[in-house]
Amino acid sequence: MTPDFMNAPAHYFHAGFILISVANLIVIVLMVLVFILAVLLPFPGGRKTER
Amino acid sequence: MSLTRSVQQKLSATLPYEELLPYEQPAYVHSYVYLFGIATLASFILLIVSGIVLAAFGPQWWHFSTVGHFLNSTHYWSVQAFFFFMVVHLWATFFQGAWRDGRGLTWVVGVMTFLASILTAFTGYISQQNFDAQWIAVQGKDALNAVGVGAFFNVLNFGQMYGYHIFILPLVVGALISAHLLLVRMRGVVRPYDDAMADEVRS
Numbered sequence: 001m002t003p004d005f006m007n008a009p010a011h012y013f014h015a016g017f018i019l020i021s022v023a024n025l026i027v028i029v030l031m032v033l034v035f036i037l038a039v040l041l042p043f044p045g046g047r048k049t050e051r
Numbered sequence: 052m053s054l055t056r057s058v059q060q061k062l063s064a065t066l067p068y069e070e071l072l073p074y075e076q077p078a079y080v081h082s083y084v085y086l087f088g089i090a091t092l093a094s095f096i097l098l099i100v101s102g103i104v105l106a107a108f109g110p111q112w113w114h115f116s117t118v119g120h121f122l123n124s125t126h127y128w129s130v131q132a133f134f135f136f137m138v139v140h141l142w143a144t145f146f147q148g149a150w151r152d153g154r155g156l157t158w159v160v161g162v163m164t165f166l167a168s169i170l171t172a173f174t175g176y177i178s179q180q181n182f183d184a185q186w187i188a189v190q191g192k193d194a195l196n197a198v199g200v201g202a203f204f205n206v207l208n209f210g211q212m213y214g215y216h217i218f219i220l221p222l223v224v225g226a227l228i229s230a231h232l233l234l235v236r237m238r239g240v241v242r243p244y245d246d247a248m249a250d251e252v253r254s
Contacts, residue, residue: 027135035139038083 071236079243087140088235094133095228099221101126106217110180130172137165149241157234164227171224174216177206188212 011022020028104122105113113119141161150158177188188206195201205211 027131031135031139031142034135035084035142038086038139038143041083043082 065237066233073236077240077242080240084143085240087136087143090136091133091140092228092232094129094136095224097129098126098133099225101129102217102221114180130175133168134172137168141165144241147241147243151241152238154234154238154241157231157238160227160231160234164224164231167220167224167227171216171220174212174220178209178213178216180209 013020013022013025101122105119105126108119108122113123144158144161173187173191177184177191191206192201195204195206
């Protein structure tokens with residue numbers, strides 16, 4: 001059975017010349033967020049050895 | 052020198068066995084930001100596995116059975132993950148200037164992989180056999196006609212697009228990913244701009 005939101009037109013974010021579906025906007029925001037977290041968060045573990 | 056022998060010598064010089072699966076990495080690779088390439092590869096493997104099952108059972112199965120729906124959704128969400136991680140990988144490598152120090156070809160092959168993946172995703176969307184697929188195909192038809200290749204590709208022909216999606220384009224994407232991985236192994240991960248840690252290693 002198809003969920004209700006799939007049988008309706010997509011929601012859009014509209015600000016001036018920017019027009020983007022909310023679904024696409026969420027994905028872009030998530031990608032930026034994941035990228036920033038990956039840069040900032042320390043990576044755990046790992047034994048350091050000098051070459 | 053025989054052709055076989057020269058190929059063998061060239062391969063062992065450029066791709067030494069001990070470099071293929073390294074257990075040591077430079078210290079600067081010790082960050083989450085270096086994981087997006089392998090996350091893209093993991094999504095690609097899931098795509099191929101779920102795609103093989105979908106191709107084996109066919110459209111009637113993926114539309115009308117519970118397990119078919121599940122595999123169809125697995126394939127769909129795998130492609131979302133694939134593009135998600137590939138774009139973040141692209142940002143990471145862009146801000147690291149990953150084409151530096153003789154890694155231009157690695158970068159170019161990555162870009163080609165991205166472009167081939169877009170075509171694979173497009174032919175996948177129009178292979179769904181639902182109203183979405185019809186809508187996308189009709190819009191895509193105009194785009195292909197506009198760039199002058201409409202005579203070669205009939206995006207409203209399910210058989211042709213399905214063939215591209217499950218055979219020709221996955222081979223191209225798979226070959227490009229393999230070349231990209233080999234180039235990364237041959238040339239290594241680029242040193243950071245600030246290379247204070249460049250000579251440290253972690254295992």
